[in-house]
Amino acid sequence: MTIGARIPRVEDARFLRGEGRYVADLAMPFMVEAYVLRSPYPHAIIRSIDASEALKLEGVEAVFTAADVPADLGPIVCRIPTHGDLSPYLQHPLAQDRVRYVGEPIAVIVAKSRAICEDAAELVEIDFDPLPAITSPYRAIEPNAEPIHEAGNLAGDWGFDLGNVEEALKSAAYTVQESFSVQRHTAMPMETRGLLASYDRGRNLLEVHGATKVVHTNRNMLAGMLGMSEQDIRLVEPDVGGSFGARGEFYPEDFLIPFAAKRLCKPVRWIEDRVEHFGAINHSRDSDFVVTVAADENGIITAFDVKLVTDMGGYIRTHGDVVPSHAAACFPGPYKVRNYRINTKTVMTNKTPTGTYRAPGMFEANFARERAIDRLADKMGLERAELRRRNLIPAEMMPWHVGTESVKRPTIFDSGDYPAVFEKALAGYGWDAPFEREENGWLRGRGLCAFVEPSGLGAFEGVRLEVDQRGNVTIFSGSSNQGQGHETVLAQIVSSIIDVPVEKIAVRHGDTGIITFGGGTYASRTAVLCGEALYNASHGIRDKALKTASAKFNIPVEELELREGAVWQAGKNEPLITLGGIARILMPGNPEFLKPPSDKNIPDHDGLVVTSYIRGVPGGTWAFAVHIADVLVDPRTGETKVEKYFVACDVGRQLNPLIVEGQLIGGVAQGLGGTFLEELTYSEDGQLTTGTFADYMMPNVYNMPPVSTLVLEDVKPEGNVLGVKGVGEIGPSGVAAAIGNAIADALKSNTGLNILPFTPERVLSAVPTVTR
Amino acid sequence: MTLHQVSFTVNGKKVSVEVEPRQTLADVLRGQLGLTGTHLGCEHGVCGACTIIVNGEPARGCLMLGVQAEGAEILTVEGASPDEGLSLIQEALREFHGLQCGFCTPGMVMALHHLFSVNTSPTEEEIKEAISGQLCRCTGYQGIVNAAKAVAQRLQAQQ
Amino acid sequence: MKPAPFEYFAPRTLDEALDLLESEGSEARVIAGGQSLVPMLALRLARPEVLIDLNRIPELSRIRQEGSTIHIGAMTRQAHALASSLVFEQLPLLHYGLQNVGHPPTRARGTLGGSLSHADPAAETPAVMLAYKADMVLKSKQGERIIPADEFTLGTFDTAIEPGEILAEIRVQAKPNEGAALVELSRRKGDFAMASAAARVSLAADGTCAEAHLIVGAVAPVPLRFDAVTDALKGQKFSEAVVREALELMDLELFEFDNEDISLEYRRKIGPVMAERALLQAFKRAEGMQK
């Protein structure tokens, strides 16, 4: 059994040797380069565009503007259910007559080289009529604010009202009200985006290489927009330098580059540069909360009353309002609170559109809720873990229906023993162990947070498993991979069932040419959904192999077993036949089985191949997790040093502990970035002021504390055969909350620690004057 | 704009290419010599994905011009890899899960390659300093530092 | 992010470089380590028509001692100076300063002269040179000018270097027997500072302060010298209380930078803390020298 084995990844060798093939590493004969000319204005009317000088430049092939795309081409649609109708806010691939954020595509320049494209871009004359820019959602919804879209700037105003919040607030022994702000920041994978599209006009075939979490979905959208058959487009995902939620969209370029290739009948490559990326990739988070939490005299939380405002940016993209939607659906977290009310406002501003970033909505909600709960504990004089302990959903109340929904799926915490995991986490860290409060003038604090994280969302997933005549096994998966280790984990699942070593199992994924349907990769779904489909397919292969051997050798199936890549008769020490041999027998047209008279349609002669599609569980599967950290704070400068960081979670079952741990630690690093460093800031006139890696700071090795993990496999979800829960988002999801609580504990103060990121200046402002 | 004929050694082989002065060395290596293992994560010197070794010193491939390579000895990740399999550093990175998406990996390999070429028994602090200019968005660095510590131990054991 | 086109020359001698600089006029720019210039080229924030590469001029990258003067060629790599035992022994503050400049790959290419010429207000080297009262040797076709450090850095990205001139050498008086420290606060180690402090301390035989220098960087367009503070320390035995008292004399009005993410008020709070740390650390090191 290799499921659960801690084995190094099979895909690593090519990356380590520099043999990974990312989109910028691909080239084609006669290929030309594209450049997207973007708006320098946050809000303006485009009066005219004159590209004549640019077209005269040697090496320039074409300049496409909105006038060149078909007049009936609509905007890029939103592909998931949203709260209310967001269609008035969708983005066209190229700005039509108005731009709404700095970075909005206005034209595509195609030339012999990227450098010439950039030279040409300087020659395109655009006559803009600047309009006032709105960078604050609060300003945007003031009555006299300039409308960014005709439908107004308030895109959504919705919420939930469960139980009786008013009553609970009235009768509460304690209430705490706090405002929280989670800054705009985003995934920022190390590889920028890029596409290489080529068009074979004679055959009407379009081939597109480029990263996306969902190749099939994007291919289908592209087919619709280009008026092509889905089967005439092949979308292939090469190696991908990270995604973290930001690569799932259908971005404007996903249309523009194939469109240019088709128009020019030449391979066109677009490799985004980092500065472009800052304005073009979805931003995320950017949410403010006002939280009221109420409790009775026994420390039982009786209500959450929440107001949420999310800045959506200039347009609604394909992920709609997922961030506020998840935040609103999951706000109550792991606590048995029945009185819950939230009002959510999603607001348009003149900033880059937003979408998902790892743990979308959850990082935000966990921060606000868990900080508020610490305040409540302080107010009650109750130990912080104890307050949580009294309120966790007990195991016997599983599955827990929160009563909310997100993207039209009910929020159901399917399984888990939260109190048990909570106690193990506290014990594992030594939460109660005393510690020095001061060291060389620095103050030490400890903080924790608890949360529930969804995974395995999505309607379906599919795989095809093939064994060739030589016994080589190939998995064709509809998922995609941006560094999560699917090539290893998927092979492990198959290996454990058909007993072929992992190294002999190839994984092909992210290619619409290899499997008809695929769901893709998001919300930590691959292990859950793809894993189950693969489990079924592997069993299918096994059954097929045994049945075929049984027929060939006339031995009852019950006496046969599959191991070491061959079929054996029980008790014999020679195999009967290898899997390759079985595959040979099952090859269509094999005369051995082409028995007359009428077996033309040989139903079993479709190779040693099994395709399996499985349906997802509507609510996905939810993992409970606890984060704990010790932090030192310098009360004179606001500097902080995270001394140690701890993550505990119950994931049902680990497919590969090495990869699980890697996901958790890497996730914590991203969480720390969002907690201390990263921020996409805009000047009042709508310019992005953190547009390079020199000012958008991501953690480097010095920013990382030692991270330890406690991964439990206590309660297996029943919704999938493998009993797994996704782990991809557990790492970042609780970091801001745990760190904020630890700093507050160190300073014995809470003021000022509600706004992210915790810059030294903000932390210093939270230091009580007496301590300073 | 004048084109320059530039000759240098890369991974032990002499090469001669015609370049525009404005081309960075990384672009020349990738685009003209097909050495796509050297990655570009920012093109402004911060991420370190393009780190290569020039005349024995680590350098940002994106902050050198191709024309400046005249006469230089350059080592890229392709040259730092054995013909088959993995180097000691690469093997350790795999073992300790020091990579996920692999995009920063060639730069990390080169930064560590340089570290171990001048210091076979670095301390944890020295390891951190050596990779302090290399950003990795995936791993949180822990696996990378652990891998480097293991390399140091193994090199010690070999001696 | 590809640079606008330019012509490129790689002179072999300083004279050749100066000839080129004169003949190509104001559209020409020199490139040293390229660690600041190439990003600006890539972003098209700098668009010289001609680039004159100083990397092939050996005479510009020597460090040597003549009597009590250390001559550092402008093209000396930051990594080279950092690893130099001469620098460590004779100019310890430069050593500690360079530890904070970028990362190994940027230091391997980046030069001392480039850093000084670039004059980023948050850069460490201008503060170090101000603390040493170093002399900058500028060369042009017209000859040589020697500019003291306090007249060299004029403002944000602005120095006394005139068109046609190259910073050729930095001359510093050796200071072997003193303690030095450079302490800074940056949001991410290896990045530019929010405030930095450079201190030099030498002690009299009785352990009291004989001489001290204090520079605070990254808080104004040019690094700031605080002689009032160090004068007050003279003749005193160092202690936290003594240093704090002396730092009361720091004129915080001289701090200027006020950004949305790092306010003037905040810099005024951390500047003295950095100064205190630098002074105490330099003192400790000076004490160590005496033992």
Ligand SMILES: Cc1cc2nc3c(=O)[nH]c(=O)nc-3n(C[C@@H](O)[C@H](O)[C@H](O)COP(=O)(O)OP(=O)(O)OC[C@H]3O[C@@H](n4cnc5c(N)ncnc54)[C@H](O)[C@@H]3O)c2cc1C
């Ligand atoms: C990731 C990263 C982090 C960094 N962190 C820091 C840091 O913490 N602290 C810090 O101080 N710096 C830092 N830097 C910048 C530093 O590395 C540069 O080395 C320095 O600013 C410029 O030196 P250079 O030799 O590379 O000069 P170049 O980039 O080649 O030139 C810079 C400017 O100076 C001019 N110039 C160069 N040499 C001369 C000369 N001899 N005479 C006249 N003009 C000349 C050039 O024309 C140009 O305008 C960092 C850079 C990077 C990429």
Ligand code: FES
């Ligand atoms: S690409 Fe060179 S440092 Fe980022």
Ligand code: FES
């Ligand atoms: S492995 Fe993805 S950036 Fe390092």
